[in-house]
Amino acid sequence: MPKKGVLLINVGTPDEPTVKSVRNYLREFLLDPDVIDAPYIIRQLLVRGIILRVRPRKVAPLYQKIWMEDGSPLRVYSDRITRSLNEMVEDIEFEFAMRYGNPSIESGLRSLQQRGVEELLLLPMFPHYAQATTESALKHAYKQLNSMDWNPEIIEMGNFETDEEYVIPLTNSIQSQLDEDAHLLFSYHGLPVSHVKRIDKSKNHCQKISECCSIKSDANELCYGHHCMNTTQTVVGLLGLNDDQWSLSFQSRIGPVKWLEPSTMDKVEELVQRGIKKLAIVAPAFLADGLETLEELDIGIREHFIELGGEELTVIKCLNDNEDWVQGLSKLISKRFDSAATA
Numbered sequence: 001m002p003k004k005g006v007l008l009i010n011v012g013t014p015d016e017p018t019v020k021s022v023r024n025y026l027r028e029f030l031l032d033p034d035v036i037d038a039p040y041i042i043r044q045l046l047v048r049g050i051i052l053r054v055r056p057r058k059v060a061p062l063y064q065k066i067w068m069e070d071g072s073p074l075r076v077y078s079d080r081i082t083r084s085l086n087e088m089v090e091d092i093e094f095e096f097a098m099r100y101g102n103p104s105i106e107s108g109l110r111s112l113q114q115r116g117v118e119e120l121l122l123l124p125m126f127p128h129y130a131q132a133t134t135e136s137a138l139k140h141a142y143k144q145l146n147s148m149d150w151n152p153e154i155i156e157m158g159n160f161e162t163d164e165e166y167v168i169p170l171t172n173s174i175q176s177q178l179d180e181d182a183h184l185l186f187s188y189h190g191l192p193v194s195h196v197k198r199i200d201k202s203k204n205h206c207q208k209i210s211e212c213c214s215i216k217s218d219a220n221e222l223c224y225g226h227h228c229m230n231t232t233q234t235v236v237g238l239l240g241l242n243d244d245q246w247s248l249s250f251q252s253r254i255g256p257v258k259w260l261e262p263s264t265m266d267k268v269e270e271l272v273q274r275g276i277k278k279l280a281i282v283a284p285a286f287l288a289d290g291l292e293t294l295e296e297l298d299i300g301i302r303e304h305f306i307e308l309g310g311e312e313l314t315v316i317k318c319l320n321d322n323e324d325w326v327q328g329l330s331k332l333i334s335k336r337f338d339s340a341a342t343a
Helices: 019-030 040-066 073-088 105-114 131-148 164-175 193-199 224-239 264-273 291-308 323-342
Strands: 004-013 092-101 119-124 153-156 183-189 246-251 278-282 312-315
Touching: 004 019, 004 073, 004 105, 004 131, 019 040, 019 092, 040 291, 073 092, 073 323, 092 105, 092 131, 105 131, 119 131, 119 323, 131 193, 153 323, 164 224, 164 278, 164 323, 183 224, 183 264, 193 224, 224 246, 246 264, 246 291, 264 278, 264 291, 278 291, 291 312
Parallel strands: 004 092, 004 119, 119 153, 183 246, 183 278, 278 312
Antiparallel strands: none
């Protein structure tokens, strides 16, 4: 039997909550052509000429608000998940890496190689497929494997937006914190519309028909918006919610392009105008808490909601290293190895 290994890949984080460290992180992140969908020269001018001159000074204090004793929350929780998997699962080696920043994908791969791994599962920690996350992580992993001249048998996890091993722990985490009279907002990470339109090879589904993300089609099999809707509808069904008890939105926009709508900020404003006083927000696209949940939602959106006249807001923690989620993840991994063996 070949020795199995798994590389869990998350987006990334600065090494320190300082302007210099944030600038280094944002440079690597935003210059990735899979993140900012623009010609090379325009991307360089936008990132180096504008964003990196301004944004690091604004973002570093935000990281300082959420920084944990052991470091960046995203790195801390990713490490805890990996440690739990190593303790829980026999005969499989686990490492985690960040697409941008540290620990690098190269370092994770080298560790697994040194431990004798022959069958490697690449596991981008994103339930919903997107060019800017899943595809970028895989591209970089293959690039590093090639430069290392290492050729293990490769398996890709793929999207798992409705797999019970993910949606049941997610639903349980919501149910334990959702008051009966609270409105539930599913806030997903935003994505430029150009990214989802590119997935539609037919060119006549995405953004062309009403409720395109809600309708299953060959055209949106790998559509991020469709995956987000699939997760939402599955969880709503498990929770037994009526249509007026939940909403969906997209957060964390950057740059002057058209993004998936509605934005979380706009949706919160609309909900308050509808008379919603008690709101719960869950961010299913994030498997571990980081800046987008701990600061953007739990501080920024909370303050905005209260200023608008809202009374009570609950931001539901990400799955992080919850035991039922780690068990679910271990089952997802076992199923993927098993399906690859029988393919």
